[in-house]
Amino acid sequence: VTRTFYKKVFRNLGLKSKARFFLQGTILTDIDETVAGVKRQHNILSQVGIDPQKEYGYKVLEPLKTLRKDGVREVAGALGLPPEITRRIPFPGPALAARIVGEVTEERLAVVRAATAVVEEELKDTGAFQYLAVLLSDRATGIVEGKREFGQIIVVRCLDSVDARTATPVDLPWETLHRICRRITAIPGVNRCLYDLTPKPPATIEYI
Structure with missing residues (x-):
């Protein structure tokens, strides 16, 4: 990058x-x-x-x-x-390329862009320090129209912090998480949506 x-x-x-x-x-x-x-x-x-x-x-x-x-x-x-x-959320200089684990392609950028739009719309009123969507390099088995599909995986992060040195995950309401999951798995090619509850440390806020 x-x-x-x-x-x-x-x-x-x-x-x-x-x-x-x-x-x-x-x-x-x-x-x-x-x-x-x-x-x-x-x-x-x-x-x-x-x-x-x-x-x-x-x-x-x-x-x-x-x-x-x-x-x-x-x-x-x-x-x-x-x-x-x-008060706006931090955003990496390389933009959404920094939110893709693995190869960056136009197709994968389109996926993470769509997921980011969902996350930002759903979580904009939480007051959280940071919220984001990450596209993983792995794929997961899913079902589309009764047939097996190896779909893409989106991870959602939502964290509170003061100075970005440490951060704690936000306990989002189940209703919000379910709504985010439904919307993200409606993105073509995505069949798995995960919510990452790992604080910083041991994790970092971003994946890359």
Whole structure:
């Protein structure tokens, strides 16, 4: 993801637009987790020995890298940004490509995009720190019109957190979970919907 995102996509865009700088919202938790070896965040470059200027042709600016998520929200509020911006859920830079385990294709992107729309619509009023849908690489046996099908698997996450260093799963009502499951398994090719109750740690919020 890092190589595709920075070296191919943004390098080409930078060359076309003659941009010399790339502004991104790296926060301190991203750096801490990458340096400690917890996970490799897609947006960590210089901290792991990558020189963006040399490798990709542009300089990366990270004005938020000394703050955690709660600090970023405080700054945004102090600057007068509305709650729909300051309180919105985090979203990875590589977008839905970071929500697919395994090969990223247009077909698989369409599946996770549809599942994400369901999750965001159903959980937008929960006040949770983060909620997302992930498409796994495995497939599961299912039944479609009386015949066996090896369908795709979507995992739903909904978590509360302050600074993204730790997170606890939200106990969603059964009615909500059943509704999400019905809607997601109605997506063509998907026959399994799971709700991930793992806190951080031992898990991370995202799958990739």
